[in-house]
């Protein structure tokens with residue numbers, strides 16, 4: 001089974017709010033010093049799902065990431081968890097790519113890798129949380145896609161996929177090749193073995209530019225108008241009353257005045 | 262000269278740090294309360310390769326060398342000391358004795374299962390009557406054809422209650438002592454005549470076991486002698502050289518953790534209407550901690566790299582063991598001061614570290630013994 005996993009490196013979501021800053025003029029997030037970026041958590045679930053499938057059915061896993069040179073680390077983490085090869089698409093023209101451009105360049109990268117049975121992505125990336133690349137990518141490749149996925153089984157050339165819905169899940173049968181966008185319900189990503197880490201460190205990651213893949217950074221669909229941290233202002237108003245009952249009644253009246261209830 | 266780390270060591274550091282933060286930190290209180298590391302955690306660490314940092318892959322290790330081992334122990338130093346003790350005694354002195362003195366066959370037989378964490382290792386040198394003066398050990402080894410018969414008692418032996426493989430040092434010739442009179446033996450736990458006493462109750466290091474080991478007519482095949490008969494003292498001292506460097510690495514990690522907690526606390530704790538970090542008295546303590554930690558850290562790397570180049574480091578190992586262990590004690594003391602009464606309460610990680618740090622100045626050679634070695638080197 002040939003599996004491709006798309007991985008994005010993101011700002012560590014554990015970054016304390018006090019250290020999160022944006023450059024409003026440049027419309028960019030300023031990376032907080034000393035906090036290294038990490039693999040997007042849902043992508044770690046996709047990597048884990050791929051490695052489990054490889055353990056059950058054999059095969060080869062290729063990891064692809066669009067990102068800056070630092071994203072090499074994200075690829076190496078995937079390699080240390082059990083993936084076989086890595087491809088980094090590093091191109092300044094794509095630094096602020098929107099979902100469409102990202103899907104476009106990933107589609108070209110996937111075609112350059114060759115035959116595949118399954119593409120796994122995380123359901124969304126924790127930086128912008130748009131959840132658009134996976135479906136866009138499947139569309140561009142002309143293959144079926146499912147999101148968000150909580151479980152994958154392979155029987156012959158079909159997949160049985162557990163798809164999360166409100167209050168439960170549904171089970172779908174999907175022909176391969178297909179794209180699945182994995183959610184955290186699917187698994188708990190493993191800690192890489194230290195041997196795996198040492199091997200991944202020595203492994204070479206292929207690096208290509210968009211031009212190498214024959215795509216250019218046109219066709220942007222989204223314009224970022226403004227980037228800012230919203231100001232949250234809170235005011236406290238004490239509700240008084242002689243007894244708890246009276247306080248509750250006064251609270252209810254105030255909430256109604258504010259049209260909250 | 263290039264002081265940057267190879268990529269594999271950087272990734273190793275990141276992974277061990279993730280494991281500390283994600284897996285071990287949440288267990289710290291449990292380890293302290295129950296006085297044990299959960300079995301499944303030891304098994305998991307074994308599966309990931311935590312018991313074979315410095316050894317080549319050929320012998321079941323992960324091939325990170327002494328430098329990688331020290332970087333890993335530095336990261337592990339930031340969590341429960343039970344972990345660094347388990348790994349330190351196992352890797353740095355027990356398995357290392359076999360790696361340094363064992364034949365290829367002995368390494369295949371004994372080092373591989375240790376490096377893979379299939380067996381836990383223990384290093385038995387100290388005795389009730391032989392502490393700093395390790396060459397005066399009274400455990401005897403008498404040859405009887407193809408076997409050696411060991412008799413005696415070892416004291417405060419780390420990991421003994423859970424160990425599968427012991428490296429036991431015994432006197433084949435008490436007269437000759439350090440000069441040809443001591444021999445190292447690999448003694449598997451199941452050997453008749455070897456028994457382990459009740460684990461000691463300690464001031465700290467909860468979750469790490471030490472216990473006495475008794476040898477009563479314990480018959481060990483001559484093929485279990487590590488190196489030459491009579492060369493055991495050199496093996497022990499060489500293993501301890503490396504052990505001291507990695508111990509220093511753990512001390513650096515502990516001190517760094519104390520500093521991190523202290524910085525956080527100083528910024529968030531307010532007195533007299535301002536964070537205590539705005540008082541110069543607190544700032545200076547933080548600055549002093551940082552300064553000493555940096556100095557110790559870079560010396561650890563420097564000496565570890567020397568070991569990887571195959572150089573003897575007895576002198577530097579004594580210097581860094583002395584400095585880092587005393588530095589860590591100063592750092593925890595300052596952390597207690599910065600945290601105030603909160604640090605004095607049971608359950609505080611500072612209170613735990615305060616008790617745990619104290620041992621660093623005693624085992625693997627006391628501070629006085631290190632000074633003795635350093636002075637000996639200067640005056641020889």
Ligand SMILES: Cc1cc2nc3c(=O)[nH]c(=O)nc-3n(C[C@H](O)[C@H](O)[C@H](O)COP(=O)(O)OP(=O)(O)OC[C@H]3O[C@@H](n4cnc5c(N)ncnc54)[C@H](O)[C@@H]3O)c2cc1C
Nearest residue numbers: 384385386387392393417418419471623624625626627629
């Ligand atoms: C928790 C713990 C774990 C241990 N684990 C192990 C283990 O796994 N394997 C093992 O073999 N041993 C182990 N030990 C033993 C440890 O290595 C010894 O405690 C240490 O070497 C010191 O010996 P001692 O305690 O007998 O002190 P002593 O040697 O009795 O020293 C007492 C005091 O006298 C000082 N002193 C001694 N000689 C001199 C001198 N010549 N000049 C100046 N001062 C001197 C010492 O520095 C110290 O201050 C462990 C000990 C502890 C407490």
